[in-house]
Amino acid sequence: MEFRQLGKSGLKVPVLSFGTGTFGGGNEFFAAWGATEVEEARRLVEICLEAGVNLFDTADIYSDGLSETILGKAIEGRRDQVLISTKATFRTSAGKDPNDVGSSRYHLIRACEASLRRLGTDYIDIYHLHGFDALTPIDEVLSTLNNLVASGKVRYIGCSNFSGWHLMKSLDIADRYGWPRYAGHQVYYSLIGREYEWELMPVGADQGVGALIWSPLGWGRLTGNVRRGQPLPKVSRLHKTGDMGPQVSEEYLHRVVDALDQVAKESGKSVPQVALNWLLQRPTVATVIMGARNEQQLRQNLGAAGWNLHADQIAKLDRASDVTPIYPYWHQRQFTERNPAAAAPGPSTKCEG
Numbered sequence: 464m465e466f467r468q469l470g471k472s473g474l475k476v477p478v479l480s481f482g483t484g485t486f487g488g489g490n491e492f493f494a495a496w497g498a499t500e501v502e503e504a505r506r507l508v509e510i511c512l513e514a515g516v517n518l519f520d521t522a523d524i525y526s527d528g529l530s531e532t533i534l535g536k537a538i539e540g541r542r543d544q545v546l547i548s549t550k551a552t553f554r555t556s557a558g559k560d561p562n563d564v565g566s567s568r569y570h571l572i573r574a575c576e577a578s579l580r581r582l583g584t585d586y587i588d589i590y591h592l593h594g595f596d597a598l599t600p601i602d603e604v605l606s607t608l609n610n611l612v613a614s615g616k617v618r619y620i621g622c623s624n625f626s627g628w629h630l631m632k633s634l635d636i637a638d639r640y641g642w643p644r645y646a647g648h649q650v651y652y653s654l655i656g657r658e659y660e661w662e663l664m665p666v667g668a669d670q671g672v673g674a675l676i677w678s679p680l681g682w683g684r685l686t687g688n689v690r691r692g693q694p695l696p697k698v699s700r701l702h703k704t705g706d707m708g709p710q711v712s713e714e715y716l717h718r719v720v721d722a723l724d725q726v727a728k729e730s731g732k733s734v735p736q737v738a739l740n741w742l743l744q745r746p747t748v749a750t751v752i753m754g755a756r757n758e759q760q761l762r763q764n765l766g767a768a769g770w771n772l773h774a775d776q777i778a779k780l781d782r783a784s785d786v787t788p789i790y791p792y793w794h795q796r797q798f799t800e801r802n803p804a805a806a807a808p809g810p811s812t813k814c815e816g
């Protein structure tokens with residue numbers, strides 16, 4: 464398995480990692496994703512480790528903590544072989560108090576300690592803020608994260624679902640006080656959701672913040688089982704959660720799936736493998752967090768690494784998934800088309816072909 468540095472931190476992460484949103488099935492939303500219990504989770508962890516994938520992503524809100532508990536049990540006795548990424552900020556259903564949400568010092572410390580208990584460990588390798596909390600001053604957030612790192616409870620910090628300015632302002636404040644910077648940004652990015660490229664990819668490239676990609680198959684749509692004119696497969700989380708998360712028009716989805724089908728056919732790979740491999744070739748991407756309901760899906764997705772799509776195949780996928788930039792990015796694209804040397808990675812650089 465190829466390892467990449469997470470941004471400009473010293474931490475090396477495998478290009479494929481495993482997301483445990485499918486562990487537990489502890490509430491209606493996550494039950495639609497999966498209900499992997501401890502025994503199966505152990506097997507999935509084992510399969511990952513055999514393939515060289517040692518980074519596991521979870522969050523306190525996944526199945527209201529059950530995902531962390533199950534992951535903790537699944538890695539029992541192998542803590543030193545794995546990297547754990549988890550997240551805080553959002554409210555779990557047990558948290559009824561006004562202070563049980565957000566990135567305040569009060570909530571982050573309690574949330575971190577609760578995650579450590581559930582995971583059965585005394586440190587978290589990458590601790591993410593799950594979202595931006597506009598009510599808590601950024602220096603309160605970052606000084607708390609600094610203390611968590613200094614206390615040894617957290618090794619590296621990351622954020623998730625931030626806007627460009629949230630990230631940039633946070634990095635600036637961290638630098639001002641000499642506090643740890645966000646090493647990684649956990650972001651939604653897929654062949655049917657390329658908004659990451661507008662602002663966040665250029666910030667990541669400029670500032671050395673590595674991307675950890677969530678929902679790389681577009682919220683479970685680029686599986687090869689969602690096709691024009693066909694009903695959804697009988698078992699699919701899309702039945703219950705398709706109208707949550709990232710939305711996509713049918714026309715755009717099928718245009719991309721058609722291109723994926725062509726590339727899959729000519730490369731002898733499956734649709735999910737091609738979709739995941741495309742992401743591995745994008746600037747700033749440190750790791751792609753695979754989702755898998757079962758062993759079969761996991762094994763297939765593990766086959767997304769260790770080879771590269773050809774340039775013409777990438778260009779075909781780029782073309783099929785290209786969208787008209789919103790302002791000011793169309794303006795910047797026009798400028799960089801005339802001045803290619805000024806192009807930053809992202810959609811201001813028009814895709815090839």
Ligand SMILES: NC(=O)c1ccc[n+]([C@@H]2O[C@H](COP(=O)([O-])OP(=O)(O)OC[C@H]3O[C@@H](n4cnc5c(N)ncnc54)[C@H](OP(=O)(O)O)[C@@H]3O)[C@@H](O)[C@H]2O)c1
Binds near residue numbers: 688
């Ligand atoms: N930071 C955040 O805000 C955030 C948000 C979402 C997710 N995440 C993280 O990212 C991880 C992955 O997200 P995701 O599950 O949404 O990723 P995804 O890759 O977009 O979707 C995964 C789903 O696609 C289907 N699938 C996957 N591989 C397949 C295959 N080979 N063949 C057929 N179907 C396949 C399965 O659903 P079905 O079997 O139901 O079709 C699976 O649960 C999560 O576990 C979590 O750790 C983070």
